[in-house]
Amino acid sequence: MSADWPLWEVFIRARGGLSHRHVGSVHAPDSAIALKHARDVYTRRMEGVSIWVARSSEIAASDPAEAGPTFAPAETKVYRHPTFYSIPPHVKNM
């Protein structure tokens, strides 16, 4: 039965102020049921305050075979890291 249903990726916000994080997936016939399934599968132990679900088939992913051309060029660009700035002492979290 669940094989007839589309797959949904589940994202949970653990606390206010944090981003939603991918936690897994559920099968469900539509988004409303997917949210309820996600609640029952992934928030049984108070793991979250907000849930997103997205059809897995709607997510576009980078091609692992193209990992070299996609990510390698960034390796040598150390100047893109803001490590050359000194942080004023009264700035606590940066």
Next chain:
Amino acid sequence: MDDPIFTYALRIGDDALVLGQRVSEWCGTAPTLEVDLSLANVALDLIGQATLFLGLAGEIEGAGRDADRLAFFRDVDAFQNALMVEQPNGDFARTIARQFLFSTYQEGFYGALSHSAEPRLAAIAAKAVKEVRYHAALAGDWIVRLGDGTDESRQRMIEALDWHWRFVDELFAMDAGERALLEKSIAVDRAALRPAFDAAVGAILAAGDLPAPRYPQRPVMGGRRGHHSEHLGHLLATLQHIPRSYPDARW
């Protein structure tokens, strides 16, 4: 003569206990892993409510019986649950139909009970109403989808609602004991909950394009007086046989 508040807490607890035990029968056999977890969560919520209401009943009775004692060491005719909750699960449609009808009733009942003049009843109800509101919404979603799904799912949902409808009136019936508690603002006026129940059921049936339930028999009642269907005895045998076989066991 039992304390009427003991009887009242007992029957609320029995409703939750028996339905929780029934729904837990799906554990490991539900149509999908996701539905299995959903139904197990519902069952655990209900068992938790039963523990609180039966614990309170034992406290009021003051005879040394705790929630476990009341759950495991009473015979079938001492149970005062409504007949709907002891009915066999049937297929998924019948389980969902019962869950929707009962949780919708329970949502109104606990909502009203949270204003009871007996503060311990009110406190448990205020906690439990959030749980059953979710159960009603979950089951309602499934009723709409099965009603509006395939020809077979629609037919099964129509039959499931027809099958359970004979047990609905008992949920809203009051006996003399409850009426006396109502005069003290302790018990809920069940009859006053019926219009909101009918409206909530009507809205879900309309959304699922389902007809109003029909049943050939007159309403079936008697659970509050301990007059049960044959099914409750079998359920209690499963529920009670370990503690009765090993009454001193601790775990």
